[in-house]
Amino acid sequence: MYQYTDQTYEDTDFSRSDQRDGELLRCTFVRCSFRGASLEEINTYGCRFTECDFRGASLNASIHNESAFTNCNFQGANLFVAKFTECKMTGSDFTQAQFDGITIAKGDWSYTNLREVNLSKQNLRGVRFYEADLYGSNLEKADLRDADLTRTQLSKARLHNADLRGAFVEGIDFKSLDVKGVRMDAAQAVVFLRSFGAKVD
Template sequence: MYQYTDEVYEEVDFSHSDKRDGELQHCTFKRCKFRGTSLEEIQTIGCSFIECDFRDAALNASIHQESAFMNCQFSGANLFVAKFINCKMTGSDFTHAQMDGITISKGDWSYTNLRHLNFSKQDLRGIRLVEADLYGCNLEKSDLRGADLTSVQLASSKLHGVDFRGAILDGIDFRSLELKGVRMDIVHGAAFLRALGAKVE
C-alpha cells in the first residue's frame, strides 16, 4: 500500500500503470491521465482532480471522501461498488461507465453526464444534480428525497417507485415523463398539473 499526502501533479500521464490499494490525502491532479489505470481499492480524502482522464480505468471498490472530480472523463471506467462520500463531481462524463453497486452519499453531481446508467434502488437522498443528464437511466425504486433536481434531464428514464418527496424539481418537463408509481409531495403535484395546463388555486 502506498500513501501520497499534499502532492501536486499537473499534466502527468499515469495511464496503464498499477496504482491499486493506495491512499491519497489532500493531493491535487490537474489535467492528468489515468487511462486504463488500475486504481482498485484506492482511497482519496480531500483530493482535487481537475479535467483528468479516467477513461477505461478500474476504480472497483475505491472510496472517495470529500474529494472533487471536476470536468473529468470516466467513459468506460469500472466503478463497481465504489463509494463517493460528499464529493464534488460537477461537469464529469460517465458515458458507458460501470456503476453497479455504487454508493453516493450527498455531494454535488451537477452538470454530469449519467445517461443510460442503472441507479435502481439506490439511496440518492440530498444529492445535488442540477442540470445533470439522466436520460434513459433506470431509477426505479431509488430514493431521491431532498435532492436538488433543478432542470435535470429525465426523458426516457424508468421512474417507477422513485421517491421524490422533498426534492427540488424546478424546470423539469413533467409532460415527457412516465410518473406511474412515483411518490411526490403536494407541491410537486400542483407543479405537474400546471405543466399540463391546469389552473391550480
C-alpha cells in the same frame, strides 16, 4: 499499500499504471491521465482532480471522501461498488460507466453526464443533480428525497416506484416521463400539474 499526502501533479500520465490499494490525502491532479489505469480499492480524502481522464479505468471498490472530480472523463470506467461521500463531481462525463453497486452519499453531481446509467434502488437522498443529464437512466425504486433535480434531463428515465418527496423539481419536463408509482409531495404535484397546463390555485 502506498500513501501520497499533499502532492500536486499537472499534466502527468498515469495511463495503464497499477495504482491499486493506495491512499491519497489532499492531493491535487490537474489534466492528468489515468486512462485504463488500475485504481481498485484506492482511498481519496480531500483530493482535487480537475480535467483528468479516467476513461476505461478500473475504480472497483474505491472510496472517496470529500474529494472533487470536476470536468473529468469517466467514459467506460468501472465504478463497481465504488463509494463517493460528499464529493463534488460537477461537469464530469460518465458515459457507459459501470455503476452497479455504487454508493453516492450527498455531494454535488451538477452538470454531469449520467445518460443511461443504472442507479436503481440507490439512496440518492440530498444529492445535487442540478442540470445533470440523466436521459434514459434507471432510477427505479431510487430514494431521491430532498435531492436537487432542478432542470435535470430525465427524458426516458425509468422512475417506477422512485421517491421524489422533498426534491427540487422545477424545470423538469414531466410530459416526457412515466411517473407511475412515483411518490411525490403536494408541492411537487402542483409543479407536475402545471407542466401539463393546469391552473392550480
